[in-house]
Structure formats: structure tokens, C-alpha cells
Amino acid sequence: MKQGGDLFPYQLAGLNWLEFSWQKGQHVILGDEMGLGKTVQAISLVGSLVSRGCAVPHLVVGPLSTLLNWEREFRKWAPHLNVINYSGTAADRQVIYKSELCAPNRSGESLPQKKRVKFHVLLTTYEMILNDRQKLGRFDYATLIVDEGHRLKSRNSKLFGALKAFKCSQRIILTGTPLQNTLEELFMLMNFIDPKKFTENRIEDFLEKYADIDTKEQIDELHRLLKPHLLRRMKHDVLKELPPKKEQIVLVEMSHEQKDLYKALLTKNYDLLSSKSKSKATGMKNLLMDLRKCCLHPSLIRRKK
Known part of the structure; x- marks a missing residue:
């Protein structure tokens, strides 16, 4: 080898x-x-x-x-x-x-x-x-x-x-x-x-x-x-020779476009968020995924539209 x-x-x-x-x-x-x-x-x-x-x-x-x-x-x-x-x-x-x-x-x-x-x-x-x-x-x-x-x-x-x-x-x-x-x-x-x-x-x-x-x-x-x-x-x-792992959390603020889109997603899904129905799980998962995409890059949501 x-x-x-x-x-x-x-x-x-x-x-x-x-x-x-x-x-x-x-x-x-x-x-x-x-x-x-x-x-x-x-x-x-x-x-x-x-x-x-x-x-x-x-x-x-x-x-x-x-x-x-x-x-x-x-x-x-x-x-x-x-x-x-x-x-x-x-x-x-x-x-x-x-x-x-x-x-x-x-x-x-x-x-x-x-x-x-x-x-x-x-x-x-x-x-x-x-x-x-x-x-x-x-x-x-x-x-x-x-x-x-x-x-x-x-x-x-x-x-x-x-x-x-x-x-x-x-x-x-x-x-x-x-x-x-x-x-x-x-x-x-x-x-x-x-x-x-x-x-x-x-x-x-x-x-x-x-x-x-x-x-x-x-x-x-x-x-x-x-x-x-x-x-x-x-x-x-x-691998004892490796230095200890270090983690550093860097907070990154959303852009204006991301903030506007994030608020729009929450507003659009107000009924879903305020619902007490047990059947809203799927809708919540989809919303969380869209919010995550918005945080990554707003164009991910734009393309979907």
C-alpha cells in the first residue's frame, strides 16, 4: 500500500x-x-x-x-x-x-x-x-x-x-x-x-x-x-499529538433583505404558528426549513417562489 x-x-x-x-x-x-x-x-x-x-x-x-x-x-x-x-x-x-x-x-x-x-x-x-x-x-x-x-x-x-x-x-x-x-x-x-x-x-x-x-x-x-x-x-x-479542539462561535447578523424575508415568512404563516392543532407538525417543519434557508441565503427562497 x-x-x-x-x-x-x-x-x-x-x-x-x-x-x-x-x-x-x-x-x-x-x-x-x-x-x-x-x-x-x-x-x-x-x-x-x-x-x-x-x-x-x-x-x-x-x-x-x-x-x-x-x-x-x-x-x-x-x-x-x-x-x-x-x-x-x-x-x-x-x-x-x-x-x-x-x-x-x-x-x-x-x-x-x-x-x-x-x-x-x-x-x-x-x-x-x-x-x-x-x-x-x-x-x-x-x-x-x-x-x-x-x-x-x-x-x-x-x-x-x-x-x-x-x-x-x-x-x-x-x-x-x-x-x-x-x-x-x-x-x-x-x-x-x-x-x-x-x-x-x-x-x-x-x-x-x-x-x-x-x-x-x-x-x-x-x-x-x-x-x-x-x-x-x-x-x-x-492521535494524542493533536492539539485540543477549539470552538469559536461567531455571530453574524442577517442582511436587510434577509430580515425582511424572515419577517414575511413569519407573517405569512401566522395562522400556522398560532394554531393548536396536532396536525400542524408537517407545516412547522416546512416553515423551519424555509427560515433556515433564509438565514443561509435569501435567494434560496426566491428561487422557490
């Missing part, structure tokens, strides 16, 4: 942990705090597996806004890999599917699609997984890497069910917030990682047992339960 530079010691430790989990066939969550290089560690794992002769492709799924960053990081850290960005319109994706993913059969050959794969990594979005799951599900994958994996927190999510159906040797969730809101969401991430150990019919027992963690024994037991599957490091633990 010299092409992009050297990994920090904690990133190298993360890579070793991912490699160890791969060897054990264990699905995992890399839950490092944002900014510690989860993407680089995942790319290092893929590059390492390919360099050791892993001929099965890898699938990376994330929000559309992150795909370009994944492409840049792959070019930087593993430029020898053939990375395909599978996104765009239905016509674009059809072209990619037909021309970029598999080599054509030679004259007289009739090799199955899995034997003609010519890409190392397929980058795609949650939406493309839902739209084209039948096509993309025809391949076997070495690793299924889910970026911003907290999107899998709901058991009723279509994405949750679609990704569980993909055949892969290892599932890796990347998330800076493994415990974003509730224990139930954490349990569903663990269910995606290890559905045999964290079966859905055990969720109520799990929630009841750890709903009120107030003893050291409970904390230690939960750590032991999660430790084989979850690696989480914080900046203050692994």
Missing part, C-alpha cells in the same frame, strides 16, 4: 484486525470516530486481499455523496485495482453492466458470468442496490463494505433485507456512530453482522437486559459480547 503513503500505527492495527476477521470468516463493524480513516483501512484490506490472489470482486455500498471520495482514495492507495462506479441513469448502468463488469466469451467458449469478472471493486449506492439487486446479486463478493452503515439500523428497511441477500465472504460496516440513538439500532447492526448470534427473536431480551446499564458487570458483559465484532477508536486515544 505504498502508493498512497504510510498508514498510521492505529490504522495498521485496524487493517490487521480486519485481516484477522477475514481469516476467521467473521463479519465486523469498523466504528472509528469520524476522521480516523475508515475508508483507507477498508481499501487497504481490499488491496491486501487482491495482492494475495483473491480473485473474487469486492462490493462497496454507500451514499451517492461518498462515491467520488471512494474513487479518489482507491486511485491514491490502490491505483492497480480496477474500480467501477456503478451509478447514473438506468441506461448508464446498463452500459456499465454490459461492458465494464465482465469480459465477453471468446469464440467457442461459454463461461459463466462469474468466471468472466474483470473488475476488482464495484462502487454503488443504496438506491442502486435496491433498483438493480437482481443484476448485482448474480456475482459472489469477497467483501461487502457498507459505508455509513447506520442506515441499516431498522429491521424493516428494504436496504437491510436487500444487502443480507448478497453472497459474500465478509460483511464490513463502516460507521462513526455505531450507537447513534438506541440499543435496538445497535442490535440490528449486530444482526446484520452475525444473524446467528444476534437473532431477531432475542432483541427483546437484549433490550431488557441492557436498557439500564448501571453496574460494571453489565458494562463488561456488553463489551465482551461486542468485542469480536466491533472495533472503535477515538481521536483522543490514537
Whole structure:
């Protein structure tokens, strides 16, 4: 992985942990705090597996806004890999599917699609997984890497069910917030990682047992339960040379145009603001969004009009 530079010691430790989990066939969550290089560690794992002769492709799924960053990081850290960005319109994706993913059969050959794969990594979005799951599900994958994996927190999510159906040797969730809101969401991430150990019919027992963690024994037991599957490091633990974070609040007064528009929005929605109806929640959300846009720049509201 010299092409992009050297990994920090904690990133190298993360890579070793991912490699160890791969060897054990264990699905995992890399839950490092944002900014510690989860993407680089995942790319290092893929590059390492390919360099050791892993001929099965890898699938990376994330929000559309992150795909370009994944492409840049792959070019930087593993430029020898053939990375395909599978996104765009239905016509674009059809072209990619037909021309970029598999080599054509030679004259007289009739090799199955899995034997003609010519890409190392397929980058795609949650939406493309839902739209084209039948096509993309025809391949076997070495690793299924889910970026911003907290999107899998709901058991009723279509994405949750679609990704569980993909055949892969290892599932890796990347998330800076493994415990974003509730224990139930954490349990569903663990269910995606290890559905045999964290079966859905055990969720109520799990929630009841750890709903009120107030003893050291409970904390230690939960750590032991999660430790084989979850690696989480914080900046203050692994980057001690960083200076302490400083925050400075700068108050910026609105322009005259913004003030006039802000008052006009409040006046226009007077009935909504004075209403005691429980059904006004949606209208209030829309108004708050417009007020926020006004604070950012008045032209955001002007264009809407």
C-alpha cells in the first residue's frame, strides 16, 4: 500500500484486525470516530486481499455523496485495482453492466458470468442496490463494505433485507456512530453482522437486559459480547499529538433583505404558528426549513417562489 503513503500505527492495527476477521470468516463493524480513516483501512484490506490472489470482486455500498471520495482514495492507495462506479441513469448502468463488469466469451467458449469478472471493486449506492439487486446479486463478493452503515439500523428497511441477500465472504460496516440513538439500532447492526448470534427473536431480551446499564458487570458483559465484532477508536486515544479542539462561535447578523424575508415568512404563516392543532407538525417543519434557508441565503427562497 505504498502508493498512497504510510498508514498510521492505529490504522495498521485496524487493517490487521480486519485481516484477522477475514481469516476467521467473521463479519465486523469498523466504528472509528469520524476522521480516523475508515475508508483507507477498508481499501487497504481490499488491496491486501487482491495482492494475495483473491480473485473474487469486492462490493462497496454507500451514499451517492461518498462515491467520488471512494474513487479518489482507491486511485491514491490502490491505483492497480480496477474500480467501477456503478451509478447514473438506468441506461448508464446498463452500459456499465454490459461492458465494464465482465469480459465477453471468446469464440467457442461459454463461461459463466462469474468466471468472466474483470473488475476488482464495484462502487454503488443504496438506491442502486435496491433498483438493480437482481443484476448485482448474480456475482459472489469477497467483501461487502457498507459505508455509513447506520442506515441499516431498522429491521424493516428494504436496504437491510436487500444487502443480507448478497453472497459474500465478509460483511464490513463502516460507521462513526455505531450507537447513534438506541440499543435496538445497535442490535440490528449486530444482526446484520452475525444473524446467528444476534437473532431477531432475542432483541427483546437484549433490550431488557441492557436498557439500564448501571453496574460494571453489565458494562463488561456488553463489551465482551461486542468485542469480536466491533472495533472503535477515538481521536483522543490514537492521535494524542493533536492539539485540543477549539470552538469559536461567531455571530453574524442577517442582511436587510434577509430580515425582511424572515419577517414575511413569519407573517405569512401566522395562522400556522398560532394554531393548536396536532396536525400542524408537517407545516412547522416546512416553515423551519424555509427560515433556515433564509438565514443561509435569501435567494434560496426566491428561487422557490
